[in-house]
Amino acid sequence: MTLALLSSRLGARQAALEYQWMMRATTAVPLDEMLARRVAGEPLQYILGDQPFGPLTIKLRSPVLIPRPETEHWTIRLAELFRPPTRQLSVLDLGTGTGCIPLLLCHLLPAGTVRARGIDISSDAVKLAGENAALCGFSASTAGSARNTFQPIQASFLDPLFPDKNLGVDPPFDLVTSNPPYISWAEYLELPASVTHYEDPKALFGGPDGLDFYHAIAALVARRGFLNPGAVVAVEVGDGQADRVQQIFQSTADLKSEIWLDPWKKKRTVVARSALAI
Ligand SMILES: C[S@@+](CC[C@H](N)C(=O)[O-])C[C@H]1O[C@@H](n2cnc3c(N)ncnc32)[C@H](O)[C@@H]1O
Known part of the structure; x- marks a missing residue:
């Protein structure tokens, strides 16, 4: 249900991509919760808890700015x-x-x-x-x-x-x-x-x-x-x-x-x- 909601919000292609990232995430947050937070509009990077920056992996937490x-x-x-x-x-x-x-x-x-x-x-x-x-x-x-x-x-x-x-x-x-x-x-x-x-x-x-x-x-x-x-x-x-x-x-x-x-x-x-x- 939430994946369908995510698709209606982001488009099927982007939702499928983000779903794969969530499946692979090392965070302890359950998948359902990740999907619900994303549907509510939270940036994916905060949900995953880290992101690449060049060859590095940088840890992220709201409200610290997501590196661009x-x-x-x-x-x-x-x-x-x-x-x-x-x-x-x-x-x-x-x-x-x-x-x-x-x-x-x-x-x-x-x-x-x-x-x-x-x-x-x-x-x-x-x-x-x-x-x-x-x-x-x-x-x-x-x-x-x-x-x-x-x-x-x-x-x-x-x-x-x-x-x-x-x-x-x-x-x-x-x-x-x-x-x-x-x-x-x-x-x-x-x-x-x-x-x-x-x-x-x-x-x-x-x-x-x-x-x-x-x-x-x-x-x-x-x-x-x-x-x-x-x-x-x-x-x-x-x-x-x-x-x-x-x-x-x-x-x-x-x-x-x-x-x-x-x-x-x-x-x-x-x-x-x-x-x-x-
Ligand atoms: C646009 S963010 C950049 C963060 C990081 N350098 C990056 O590129 O992702 C600006 C940063 O400046 C900090 N900042 C704002 N006012 C400041 C001040 N007066 N002195 C020191 N840092 C400040 C903010 O807390 C924020 O982390």
């Missing part, structure tokens, strides 16, 4: 900029969520070359990112010095005192990444219920025009001593925001940048580089 394929795409391309690595990279991910971005970088770059920290205001996100760090084998507490490490830290990077001396977030950084909240108020009203009911509004809202977090990130990386010479700052942007974000980085941080397209040819990532001599 666009983010996976630019993170893989970003790792290529650091091949072969010329030195140890100190990485800071702002708004880390599941930890997917720094964890994929840890996976893609040679062992012992990445020390990543991820900041998130949400305790749910920090807890989940810690679980993912352990599952992927990059937990800072257990890893030896020859391993890449990722440590999630609960803090707000909008706080004027960030990074407080006691946080363990010690500049300078070689790479700053962020997929910040970038949905404007107008866009939020248009989002489907599958997003607004299950994903944390804190992960979505970027202020009235969606650009608040880019101003904050540009001001942060503009601080003296925050970036190493030649450091890279890579931020994901929403539809139609890329040119404006480029201007913000230029005017606030004096950083020149380029724009990367996503697999659907949309301007998705602004990638800036600090001068080789600062």
Whole structure:
């Protein structure tokens, strides 16, 4: 009965596909319950409890944002900029969520070359990112010095005192990444219920025009001593925001940048580089 309902909701083809994923899921949730939750509109990823992100399997729990394929795409391309690595990279991910971005970088770059920290205001996100760090084998507490490490830290990077001396977030950084909240108020009203009911509004809202977090990130990386010479700052942007974000980085941080397209040819990532001599 519920499978029939799912078919009427998603179409027979998609329902059959999702049914197969549920059958293969390793979660302890009974199949009937999975079907009922999906029919009620819950995203499949939360029901299954994990999803692939590049070659990694990332654990998921509502309300922490479900990593998107666009983010996976630019993170893989970003790792290529650091091949072969010329030195140890100190990485800071702002708004880390599941930890997917720094964890994929840890996976893609040679062992012992990445020390990543991820900041998130949400305790749910920090807890989940810690679980993912352990599952992927990059937990800072257990890893030896020859391993890449990722440590999630609960803090707000909008706080004027960030990074407080006691946080363990010690500049300078070689790479700053962020997929910040970038949905404007107008866009939020248009989002489907599958997003607004299950994903944390804190992960979505970027202020009235969606650009608040880019101003904050540009001001942060503009601080003296925050970036190493030649450091890279890579931020994901929403539809139609890329040119404006480029201007913000230029005017606030004096950083020149380029724009990367996503697999659907949309301007998705602004990638800036600090001068080789600062
Ligand atoms: C769009 S989600 C991105 C999550 C993850 N990086 C990804 O790509 O899937 C933005 C994240 O920023 C976090 N966030 C929102 N405001 C923040 C703040 N002031 N300081 C730190 N993190 C914040 C949210 O909790 C959320 O996890």
